[in-house]
Amino acid sequence: MVGAEEEIIWIKRHFPPAFILEGDLAGQGIHDRTMEILQKGLPEYRHQIVTANHPRTKKMMETDANICRVGLFRNEARERTMHMSVAHILVPPLRIYMKTSLLPSIRPIMEKDGHHCVSLERLIRSRSDLILGIEAERSYGGAIDEILNRYRNRTNVSVRYSSDTKGHTQMLLRGRIDYLIEFPPIFLYGLQERQTILKDLCSLEIGESRTFQPACVGCSKTESGKTIINRIDAILLKERKTESFRQTIERWLDADTVRSFREAYDKAFFSQSP
Numbered sequence: 001m002v003g004a005e006e007e008i009i010w011i012k013r014h015f016p017p018a019f020i021l022e023g024d025l026a027g028q029g030i031h032d033r034t035m036e037i038l039q040k041g042l043p044e045y046r047h048q049i050v051t052a053n054h055p056r057t058k059k060m061m062e063t064d065a066n067i068c069r070v071g072l073f074r075n076e077a078r079e080r081t082m083h084m085s086v087a088h089i090l091v092p093p094l095r096i097y098m099k100t101s102l103l104p105s106i107r108p109i110m111e112k113d114g115h116h117c118v119s120l121e122r123l124i125r126s127r128s129d130l131i132l133g134i135e136a137e138r139s140y141g142g143a144i145d146e147i148l149n150r151y152r153n154r155t156n157v158s159v160r161y162s163s164d165t166k167g168h169t170q171m172l173l174r175g176r177i178d179y180l181i182e183f184p185p186i187f188l189y190g191l192q193e194r195q196t197i198l199k200d201l202c203s204l205e206i207g208e209s210r211t212f213q214p215a216c217v218g219c220s221k222t223e224s225g226k227t228i229i230n231r232i233d234a235i236l237l238k239e240r241k242t243e244s245f246r247q248t249i250e251r252w253l254d255a256d257t258v259r260s261f262r263e264a265y266d267k268a269f270f271s272q273s274p
Helices: 030-040 054-061 076-081 100-109 120-126 142-151 166-173 184-193 223-239 243-250 255-269
Strands: 007-012 046-051 067-072 082-084 089-091 095-099 132-135 157-160 179-182 201-206 213-220
Touching: 007 030, 007 054, 030 067, 030 223, 030 243, 054 067, 067 082, 067 223, 076 082, 082 223, 089 243, 089 255, 095 100, 095 166, 095 184, 100 120, 100 201, 120 142, 132 166, 157 166, 166 179, 166 184, 179 184, 184 201, 213 223, 243 255
Parallel strands: 007 046, 007 067, 132 157, 132 179
Antiparallel strands: 067 213, 082 213, 089 213, 095 179, 095 201
């Protein structure tokens, strides 16, 4: 039984189009909509929204408050400090973004499968002259996290804290880093915000990131947090099968990605038990 004064604190940060806190589309991001649906499905709680970066969120998770975040990849560290929900979304594969002028110099290490694809690990190891930009304390998902954990202390890996996605994109455009890794909707939204065109940039598939990744909701590792996650699971298992819920991410995908996304989404959420 939930007490009348029990509250859930939802964590956000400006990370468009996942969370959009500014501009005409504020509140219409992928995770904004998911959070809105979950809050409506949990009327027995009061809901507060707090904007926080990764370090502050980690500290908040260590308190007794009911803290929840949407759009998290499962990993061992998070499993130790959070209760995790069933998947609420599938995230497109990461891609490498760099200046088109660099492409000829890395062709010798690209995979010979007819696609613009390269192993991130091989790129980091074999091209110490090229600087990769990554965000501190951010999870990029499974295999990519493992690679970054091995190489983040190298001189050709630039690690920085950022409150949003603008920092590394600006560094790439200004030539302060040579390439970055990002999810296409996030990178392309950032270019659109700056009215930047892609003619001078190119993107590559990452050999270690070719599949859609499931993202979950994480809540405090407490008994109350477990109760909240159980309620969230029930809501997600119902909502993620609706067309409107799937549209929360599809509206941000290009036509080619939508086709592969629907195939992966149907297989993950319709063909299998949770």
